[in-house]
Every structure is written in structure tokens, then in C-alpha cells.
Amino acid sequence: MMRMTVGTLIAGAFLAVASTGAFAQGTGSATMDAIIKRGELNCGVAGNSPMFSLPNSQGVMEGLDADSCRAVAAAILGDAKKIKFIPTTAQARFTALQSGEVDLLYRSTTWTLGREGNLGGLFASVNFYDGTGFLVKASLKVTSARELDGATVCVAPGTSTELAVADYFRVNKIKFTPILIQDVNEIQKAYLSGRCDTYSTDASGLAGFRFQQGDKKTEHILLPEIISKEPLGAMVRKGDDKFFDIVRWTYFAQLIAEEYGITQANVDEVAKTSNIPEVRRLLGIEGDMGKALGVDNKWAYNAIKQVGNFGEMWERDITPYGIPRGINNLWNHGGLHYAPPMR
Amino acid sequence: MSTATTTHSAVSRRERPPLLVAGPVAWARANLFGSFWSSLVTLGLTYFLIKFAVGFIDWALIKSVWTVPMDPATGKLNPEACRAAKGEGACWAVIWDKYRFILFGRYPFDEQWRGAIVIVLFLGLFVVSAMRRFWRRELVLIWIVTLTAIGVLQWGGVFGMPYVGQDEWGGLPITLILSTFGLAFAFPIAILVALGRRATTLPAVKLLCVVYVELIRGVPLISLLFMASVMFPLFMPVGLNPDKLLRAQIAIILFAAAYLAEVVRGGLQALSRGQYEAADALGLTYWQKMGLIILPQALRLVIPPLVNTFIGFFKDTSLVLIIGIFDLLTSGKVAVADPIWQAFSTEVYIMLGLIYFCFCFSMARYSQGLEREFAKSGGR
Numbered sequence: 001m002m003r004m005t006v007g008t009l010i011a012g013a014f015l016a017v018a019s020t021g022a023f024a025q026g027t028g029s030a031t032m033d034a035i036i037k038r039g040e041l042n043c044g045v046a047g048n049s050p051m052f053s054l055p056n057s058q059g060v061m062e063g064l065d066a067d068s069c070r071a072v073a074a075a076i077l078g079d080a081k082k083i084k085f086i087p088t089t090a091q092a093r094f095t096a097l098q099s100g101e102v103d104l105l106y107r108s109t110t111w112t113l114g115r116e117g118n119l120g121g122l123f124a125s126v127n128f129y130d131g132t133g134f135l136v137k138a139s140l141k142v143t144s145a146r147e148l149d150g151a152t153v154c155v156a157p158g159t160s161t162e163l164a165v166a167d168y169f170r171v172n173k174i175k176f177t178p179i180l181i182q183d184v185n186e187i188q189k190a191y192l193s194g195r196c197d198t199y200s201t202d203a204s205g206l207a208g209f210r211f212q213q214g215d216k217k218t219e220h221i222l223l224p225e226i227i228s229k230e231p232l233g234a235m236v237r238k239g240d241d242k243f244f245d246i247v248r249w250t251y252f253a254q255l256i257a258e259e260y261g262i263t264q265a266n267v268d269e270v271a272k273t274s275n276i277p278e279v280r281r282l283l284g285i286e287g288d289m290g291k292a293l294g295v296d297n298k299w300a301y302n303a304i305k306q307v308g309n310f311g312e313m314w315e316r317d318i319t320p321y322g323i324p325r326g327i328n329n330l331w332n333h334g335g336l337h338y339a340p341p342m343r
Numbered sequence: 344m345s346t347a348t349t350t351h352s353a354v355s356r357r358e359r360p361p362l363l364v365a366g367p368v369a370w371a372r373a374n375l376f377g378s379f380w381s382s383l384v385t386l387g388l389t390y391f392l393i394k395f396a397v398g399f400i401d402w403a404l405i406k407s408v409w410t411v412p413m414d415p416a417t418g419k420l421n422p423e424a425c426r427a428a429k430g431e432g433a434c435w436a437v438i439w440d441k442y443r444f445i446l447f448g449r450y451p452f453d454e455q456w457r458g459a460i461v462i463v464l465f466l467g468l469f470v471v472s473a474m475r476r477f478w479r480r481e482l483v484l485i486w487i488v489t490l491t492a493i494g495v496l497q498w499g500g501v502f503g504m505p506y507v508g509q510d511e512w513g514g515l516p517i518t519l520i521l522s523t524f525g526l527a528f529a530f531p532i533a534i535l536v537a538l539g540r541r542a543t544t545l546p547a548v549k550l551l552c553v554v555y556v557e558l559i560r561g562v563p564l565i566s567l568l569f570m571a572s573v574m575f576p577l578f579m580p581v582g583l584n585p586d587k588l589l590r591a592q593i594a595i596i597l598f599a600a601a602y603l604a605e606v607v608r609g610g611l612q613a614l615s616r617g618q619y620e621a622a623d624a625l626g627l628t629y630w631q632k633m634g635l636i637i638l639p640q641a642l643r644l645v646i647p648p649l650v651n652t653f654i655g656f657f658k659d660t661s662l663v664l665i666i667g668i669f670d671l672l673t674s675g676k677v678a679v680a681d682p683i684w685q686a687f688s689t690e691v692y693i694m695l696g697l698i699y700f701c702f703c704f705s706m707a708r709y710s711q712g713l714e715r716e717f718a719k720s721g722g723r
Contacts, residue, residue: 047667050682057440057681058452059513085449086510086587087667092573099576101587185688212682214426320419321682 027294029242031103035076040084043069044102047087050208051321052108052128052232061085064317065106068127068234068251071307072104075250075299080306094119097237104247105235115235124244125251126233127310128318129327129336131226132164133203135210138219140197145225152177154187154196164228165200198223202230207323217322226327246293252339253300256282257309259330259339264308267301281342289342310337406432410439422683434687438694441678445691448513448669454505457496458516464493465519473709475716486527493520509588513669515698517588521660521670525595526603526653532596533603538633540608552604559601564662567594572666591663599656606648610641643717650710654703671695 027033035041045053045065053063066085074080088096088107096102098120108130109115111123134153136142145168155162157180169176179196181187188209191199199206203226210217234247257263260279262270271283281287283304284297291297307313314325329335375385408428414421425434438445447458468489471477477485497516500506512520539545539552559567571594572587579585585593614637622632642649661672669677675695679688 047669048677048680050680054680055444055449055677057444057678059444059447059449059511060452061449084508084510087669089665089667091569092666095573095576099579101576208682212685214423 027242029240029246029294031237031240031243032076032246032294034100035103039077040082041069041073041076041104042084042086042102043072044086044088044093044096044105044107045069046107047085049108051204051318051323053085053087053106062317064127064313065108067307067313067317068106068125069104071254071303071313072234072247072250074302074306075246075253076295078296078298078302080303094121097121097235100237103236103243106233107235108232109235111231111233111235120238121235122238122244123231124234124236124247126231126336127251128204128232130202130204130230130232132161132200132228132230133206133226134223135191135199135206135220136197136223137194138221142198142221142223145223145227146172146174148176148198149174150176151197152179152195154179154181154191154199156180156182156184156187156201159201160228161201168225168227204318204321204323208321211320211322242294246295246299249293250300250303251310252342253282253303254308254310254313255330255337255339256342257300257304258311259332262304262309263312264305267304271301278342287343402431403433408432408434408436411436420683422687425687429686433690434684435690437679437684437687437690441681441684441691442694444514444678445671445674445694446514448517448674449511450513450516451505451507451511454499454507457499457504457507458514461493461496461516462519464489464496465516465523468523490524490527509586512588514674515671517663517668518657518660518671521592521595521663522657524592525599525660526656528596529599529603532600533607534638536600536604537607537611540604541611556601556604559598560605564595564598564659565665567598568662568666570594587666588668591666591668595656595660599652602652602656603649606645606652607641609648610643610645611637613644614641646710646714646717650706654706657702657706658699671698 027036043066045061045063047053047055047061049063049065051063052065053061056062069085070080070083073083086096086102088102088105093105093107093109094115097105104124105121106127108128110130111126115121116123134145134148136148142148148169153165153176155165155178162178162180165176165178179190181190187199187201190196199209203222206222210220210222213220234251236244236247256278257267260270260276260282262279262282267283270279271285274280274283277286281289283301284290284299288297290299293299296302308316311330314328318328325333325335327334327336329337331338376382406428408425411420411422411424411434413419420436420440422434422436425436428434443452443455446462447455450458468486471485472482493516495501496504497512497520498506498508536552536556539548540556542549542552568591571590575590618636618640619632622636627635661670663670664673664676667673672695675691679685679691684691
């Protein structure tokens with residue numbers, strides 16, 4: 001008799017668990033349900049990369065990747081502060097994503113076929129279009145990489161940069177001498193001391209290095225040629241389309257906000273006065289855009305109000321390092337950032 | 344040279360011993376200028392030492408920059424003064440700007456006083472444990488209470504302190520937590536494993552201990568940490584994943600235990616069979632024999648290699664760098680990743696080196712003192 005009671009109890013408990021699972025008002029996304037239950041978004045970042053994610057002297061994470069994460073937290077949870085930054089190394093980042101330790105990766109990760117095909121990840125957005133570039137001393141009077149015939153090039157061995165440089169010079173039939181140095185600081189010293197004519201790595205890294213020279217930065221020029229494609233963006237796990245949607249559309253919402261000139265400062269004003277249908281849908285005044293994504297209709301408003309539009313993030317995190325918008329501008333300003341219509 | 348000084352107090356102080364027979368001059372003559380070659384080496388080394396010291400003092404103290412002004416336009420510090428002095432003087436402004444980040448990592452800025460108390464608690468715990476008059480059963484209690492207090496302070500969530508998750512911990516507290524908890528847990532495991540390896544009557548236990556020690560010793564700590572941070576989570580169901588810090592801590596405990604076990608086993612082997620047989624003859628049980636007779640002698644024998652291992656592990660905790668935990672070294676490296684300070688990493692590394700040196704050097708000095716004391720009290 002006793003045993004039966006226990007059995008019934010256990011069965012009852014199982015039923016209760018099963019039914020709450022079935023009838024709960026979930027978002028339809030396991031990842032989002034977990035985030036809402038936890039009350040926090042776990043975002044995998046580099047944590048040691050200037051411009052993208054680097055703690056300031058107070059330990060607060062700053063950078064474009066950090067702010068992009070905050071926007072997603074604001075969209076899902078309504079509060080950009082409900083976020084946990086998890087520093088991941090280049091090796092451990094994909095495991096951290098696959099094992100569920102982080103909900104998404106904003107870790108200046110290049111979108112490649114291999115990573116979508118083999119690693120079980122999906123790229124939801126590209127927040128930075130990077131590429132391999134060249135830095136030269138202004139005194140060389142070089143204005144294009146094609147004029148680098150016979151130049152010595154400082155580059156780190158075994159990197160995609162080394163391959164890209166070799167390919168570029170071969171395709172353009174220009175001679176060059178590579179100087180291979182492993183350590184970043186040593187490369188920079190070699191370049192500054194004149195051991196090589198040009199220093200090649202990701203353009204963002206070159207711009208940061210140039211900025212670091214302080215008053216002497218005008219002595220160095222970033223050549224206009226960008227010789228490889230490095231689209232850096234958000235990676236999520238495959239198999240949770242709803243979560244993928246919200247990450248991707250948070251980025252799009254920030255682009256649309258920039259297109260319409262909606263900023264952190266004027267978003268309340270715009271919400272009150274604007275009669276443009278797309279803006280009203282964006283800010284959740286009409287239409288059920290948020291509901292369609294499984295979040296509050298104020299999702300984009302929250303992201304813009306608390307983090308800003310895409311241009312504002314750029315101004316805050318990238319502009320201080322002296323990097324021009326270039327291809328990272330909006331499509332209607334000659335850049336690659338293009339958001340589909342919100343309707 | 345010491346005969347003259349030892350008889351010094353015995354004779355009445357009428358005249359001092361001649362300067363050239365006793366005292367520093369005589370010592371220098373005997374040891375530094377004993378022969379032509381000896382004098383040459385002394386002079387050469389003195390020249391380099393003085394040159395280095397002068398250069399270092401010039402760099403670190405005289406031509407150095409201690410503060411830099413704030414740039415009113417950006418609200419950030421303007422390191423121009425440091426850049427101007429680059430190569431000639433140190434830029435201590437980087438330490439002034441970043442010391443709290445280096446010491447406490449990403450711990451919330453307003454709560455860092457808690458981290459400071461944790462460091463003080465750790466230091467107090469070490470000092471108390473080092474004093475022989477506290478070597479009683481109550482010491483275990485002190486450890487439990489202090490470590491609990493450290494946990495409460497770090498996590499918070501009670502007594503009005505906001506909760507801080509492990510992912511935000513960083514700096515010196517992390518280094519101290521990893522090494523202290525690591526060694527505190529590894530040491531008992533190590534003793535059990537060492538005993539297990541010598542348990543000839545229990546072949547299965549012996550095999551297990553041998554396999555454990557050889558397996559762990561056969562791989563570098565880095566690969567164990569990688570296993571803990573990269574492979575282990577894949578075996579666990581999603582969401583049921585122990586925290587990264589805990590995984591690293593367990594890896595360090597397992598690694599340290601294997602090494603300490605070998606050290607302890609060395610001590611066990613050094614004891615003569617007579618000790619074991621005498622204990623058996625007294626009719627002591629196995630655990631009484633080990634606890635009362637064998638281990639106290641064996642551990643005393645292996646103090647130098649034990650401390651050596653302790654010091655090694657204190658520094659090895661910095662390897663958690665590769666799995667993205669902000670320990671002292673990682674915090675320092677991240678601090679100089681800030682583009683403003685990228686060119687001034689030397690100053691930060693000097694500071695980090697000093698902190699590590701203080702801990703390791705006091706451990707080494709303490710073990711020397713302990714050995715001397717044991718030798719005096721009649722160790723065999």
C-alpha cells in the first residue's frame with residue numbers, strides 16, 4: 001500500500017512536470033526560456049581585445065561586441081544590465097557555445113563556411129567587416145599596396161594574414177620579402193625600427209596600433225587596399241531559430257534606428273511624434289513585431305534606449321581608435337550594413 | 344674568520360681585534376679578493392651590478408612618470424608624458440590607473456573592498472597556520488571558518504552585500520583561492536594516494552593509485568586545464584555544467600595531488616623498516632601506525648620538496664590564463680591590452696613579479712626556518 005502511494009506520488013510529480021512544460025507560456029525557444037528563467041544573458045566575448053571587448057579600469061566590459069551583447073539582453077530581458085560577460089579563449093569559444101555555457105558568442109569571430117558547416121553554429125549578424133590591410137610610414141610616400149614592389153613585409157607566421165599577403169602579391173605579380181615574427185609586440189617594434197617597410201594584419205588591429213602612437217600617428221598611413229574578407233559577428237547554436245531571429249533582428253533594429261536617425265537621446269521624442277509606419281513598428285507603437293519574435297513589443301525600443309543605434313555604438317567603441325566607418329557604414333552611405341524592412 | 348669574533352665577548356674590551364683579521368674588511372679580503380682571478384671577477388661583477396642598479400634607479404625612480412593628466416575631451420587619461428619618457432623612464436601611471444583592475448579583475452568596482460578583505464584574510468590565515476603554537480586541532484576550525492568567510496565575502500548575497508558570480512571574480516583573490524583551496528584539498532588526497540601506492544596487501548587500490556599518479560604526471564597541467572574547460576563540458580548535459588572556475592580548481596587539485604603524492608611517498612620510503620615493525624609490535628592499527636608514527640616522521644623529512652611543490656603550484660595557477668579566468672597574471676595582461684597602456688607592459692610585469700616574489704620568497708624562508716627548528720628539536 002505504502003509503496004503504491006509513493007509510486008503514485010512520483011507518477012503525479014512527473015505528470016505535473018510534463019504538464020507545466022507543455023502548457024507553460026514559453027517563447028518557443030529553449031535558449032530564450034533559459035535566459036528568461038535565469039534573468040541574465042550569458043554572452044561569450046574575448047575580454048582582451050581593444051575595440052571589441054576589453055574591461056576598463058573599473059572592470060566594466062567595453063567595446064562593440066560587448067555593446068552588441070547588451071542590445072540583445074535589452075531586447076530579450078528589457079534591461080541591458082542583465083548580462084554576464086564570459087571571457088572565452090580562441091580555442092574554447094566554440095565549446096563554450098556548444099555546451100551551453102554561453103548563449104551566444106560575440107567574440108570577433110569570422111563568419112566562414114567551416115564554422116557553419118562543421119561546428120554547428122550559425123552566424124546571426126555581422127557587426128564588423130574587417131580584413132587584412134597594410135600600414136606604411138608616411139615618409140615612404142606610398143599610397144597604394146600595388147606600389148609596394150620589392151618591399152619587406154612584417155607579418156605573423158601561420159596566420160591567415162600570411163596567406164592573404166602571399167596570395168595578394170602573387171596575384172598582382174609584385175615581389176616582396178616577408179619577415180616572419182611571432183610576437184605582436186616584436187612585430188610592431190620591427191616595423192617602427194624600420195626593419196620592414198610595411199606591417200600587415202587585420203585592419204582594425206593596424207588602426208589600433210596607429211592610434212597607440214599618439215601624436216606620431218600621422219607618420220603612419222593605412223593603405224586603402226583590404227586584401228581579405230573577415231566578417232566578424234554573432235554566432236549562435238544551430239537548432240534554435242527563434243533565438244537566432246532575436247539576435248539577428250536586434251542588430252537589424254539598431255541599423256534601422258540609425259537609418260532613421262533615432263538615437264538614445266531622441267528615441268522617446270520620436271516615439272511620441274513620429275508618424276512613419278516603420279518607425280512606429282520598430283518602437284512597438286503599432287504592429288506586433290515583438291510578439292512575432294517571442295519578446296515584448298518594446299524590444300527594439302529598449303535596445304535603442306539603453307544601448308543606442310548601430311552608429312552610436314560605433315562612435316562610442318570604435319571611433320576613439322581612429323578607424324573610419326568605411327565599409328562598416330550603412331548601405332546608403334556606401335557601406336555593407338543593410339537591414340531588411342521591418343514590416 | 345669566526346674564531347676572533349666568538350671569543351670577543353669573553354675577553355675584556357680593551358682593544359678591538361685588528362681590522363685586517365676580523366670584521367667585514369677581513370671577510371672581503373678572504374672571500375672576494377683572495378686571488379688575482381677572484382679580485383678580477385669581483386671587480387667585474389661589481390661594475391656590472393652598479394651599472395645595472397644605477398640604470399634601474401634612473402629608469403624606475405628618477406626619470407619616471409608617476410601620473411598623467413586626464414584628457415578633458417575624451418575623459419580618458421592622456422599618456423603623452425609617458426610616451427615622451429619611453430625608453431628612459433618608467434611609466435608608473437599605468438599602475439596608478441590599473442592597480443585595482445590588476446588586483447581584483449572584473450569584480451564590481453564598488454564592491455572591491457570585499458576582495459581586499461579576502462586578501463587580508465588569506466594572509467592572516469597563512470600567518471596563523473605558520474606559527475607552531477597554533478598547530479592544534481582548532482587550526483582546522485580556523486581554516487573552515489576563514490574559508491567560509493572568504494566564500495561569503497566573494498559571493499555576497501547576504502548581509503546587504505550584492506551577489507557577485509564567480510565569472511566576475513578576478514585578480515589576486517582568484518590566485519589565492521586556486522592555490523590555497525588547491526593545496527588544501529590536494530594534500531590529504533596526496534597522503535591517501537601515497538599510502539595507497541605502498542599498500543601491498545591491496546593490489547587493486549595500489550594499481551588505481553599508480554595509474555592515477557602516472558596518468559596525471561604524464562600530461563602537462565595545460566592539457567588538463569584544456570580538458571576541464573573544453574572537453575569536459577561536452578560530456579555534460581546542457582545546463583548541468585559546473586562553473587569554469589570550479590572545473591579549473593578541480594583540475595589543479597587533481598594535478599597537485601599527484602605530484603604531492605610522489606613527494607610524500609619519497610618520505611615514506613626514507614623511513615627505516617624498523618619504524619613500521621616497531622609500530623606493528625606495539626599492536627597499533629594501520630591508521631594509528633600511520634598517523635602517530637610514520638607520517639609525522641615522513642612528512643618532516645620531505646619539507647623541502649613539499650615547499651618546492653607548493654611554490655611551483657602557486658605560480659602554476661597562472662596557467663588558467665589559457666582558459667579565460669582572470670587571475671592575477673591575466674588581469675595584468677588584460678590591463679596592458681588597453682591601447683593607452685599597450686607600450687608600458689614592463690611596469691605592470693614588474694609589479695606582478697614583485698607580488699609573486701613576495702609570496703614565494705616568504706614560503707621559502709618559512710620552510711628554511713621550519714627545517715632549522717626541526718633539526719634543533721632532534722630530528723633523525
